[in-house]
Amino acid sequence: MTSIGVVTFPGSLDDRDARTAIAAAGGEAVALWHGDADLRGVDAIVLPGGFSYGDYLRCGAIASFAPVMERVIEAAHAGTPVLGICNGFQILCESHLLPGALIRNDHRTFLCRDQDLIVENSSTAWTNDYTEGQRITIPLKNGEGGFVADEQTVAMLEAEGRVVFRYADVNPNGSVNNIAGITNERGNVVGLMPHPEHAISDLTGPGTDGLPFFTSALKALVS
Amino acid sequence: MVRVIVDVMPKPEILDPQGKAVLGALPRLGFTGISEVRQGKRFELEVEAADDATLAEIAEVAQTLLSNPVIEDFVVRVDA
Numbered sequence: 001m002t003s004i005g006v007v008t009f010p011g012s013l014d015d016r017d018a019r020t021a022i023a024a025a026g027g028e029a030v031a032l033w034h035g036d037a038d039l040r041g042v043d044a045i046v047l048p049g050g051f052s053y054g055d056y057l058r059c060g061a062i063a064s065f066a067p068v069m070e071r072v073i074e075a076a077h078a079g080t081p082v083l084g085i086c087n088g089f090q091i092l093c094e095s096h097l098l099p100g101a102l103i104r105n106d107h108r109t110f111l112c113r114d115q116d117l118i119v120e121n122s123s124t125a126w127t128n129d130y131t132e133g134q135r136i137t138i139p140l141k142n143g144e145g146g147f148v149a150d151e152q153t154v155a156m157l158e159a160e161g162r163v164v165f166r167y168a169d170v171n172p173n174g175s176v177n178n179i180a181g182i183t184n185e186r187g188n189v190v191g192l193m194p195h196p197e198h199a200i201s202d203l204t205g206p207g208t209d210g211l212p213f214f215t216s217a218l219k220a221l222v223s
Numbered sequence: 224m225v226r227v228i229v230d231v232m233p234k235p236e237i238l239d240p241q242g243k244a245v246l247g248a249l250p251r252l253g254f255t256g257i258s259e260v261r262q263g264k265r266f267e268l269e270v271e272a273a274d275d276a277t278l279a280e281i282a283e284v285a286q287t288l289l290s291n292p293v294i295e296d297f298v299v300r301v302d303a
Binding site for chain 1: 233237238240241243244288289291293294
């Protein structure tokens with residue numbers, strides 16, 4: 001069975017939900033530990049949401065130097081699918097696997113809502129089960145979700161189709177160009193602020209719009 | 224021991240919501256002469272001697288860990 005590892009850092013909150021989502025998609029979820037420089041042979045990796053290391057210094061900054069991240073960075077460069085959700089996205093930016101940074105929401109308050117997104121790129125390892133232009137509803141919950149990058153970087157992301165998700169209707173945190181998620185050049189590393197692992201069942205979330213993240217990765221790995 | 228100070232500030236073009244919140248509180252306290260507030264971080268590092276090699280190393284620490292060059296600038300100085 002195709003396996004997807006979920007890293008638990010001190011302060012991770014959504015590692016268990018991420019593992020549940022992977023299992024719901026038909027994959028084998030493997031728990032990985034921040035202090036182990038070992039990926040246990042997994043085929044893909046999720047960096048979950050939360051407040052790793054208490055968000056001390058900067059969100060994701062200290063986590064990006066955790067022993068497991070050395071292996072994650074190597075694997076990402078080798079083409080292994082890596083998904084960073086919320087704090088995981090911040091860690092990917094701090095690790096320089098993705099460009100830009102996440103800063104405090106422009107309205108200065110923590111926000112928790114079901115957020116509509118537009119899928120802009122359905123060719124990444126984590127979005128091939130969506131269609132371009134598809135509108136999906138995914139929970140968003142963060143205090144530091146404003147995506148920023150210099151003009152040149154934003155222009156490059158736009159020109160190369162590396163904006164994967166955009167916020168629909170409202171810009172909830174001041175992100176440049178309504179950017180909710182981006183990918184690397186190769187399309188195997190994706191980071192976004194909203195939480196697809198919270199949208200896998202009608203019982204516990206706003207629907208099942210998040211499930212295709214995980215089925216996409218499983219499909220990308222088999223093909 | 225010598226103390227080396229690293230000041231980290233958000234880049235001028237980056238929105239600083241914390242500074243804006245502080246600025247917004249000033250008129251409520253009766254302070255009306257301040258037109259802008261930017262909030263940053265100050266790190267105090269203790270070293271044996273602030274020689275060129277040590278300062279170069281601290282600059283590297285500031286660049287890789289203490290600041291995020293995408294959104295922040297830093298200045299290294301020896302505490303007088």
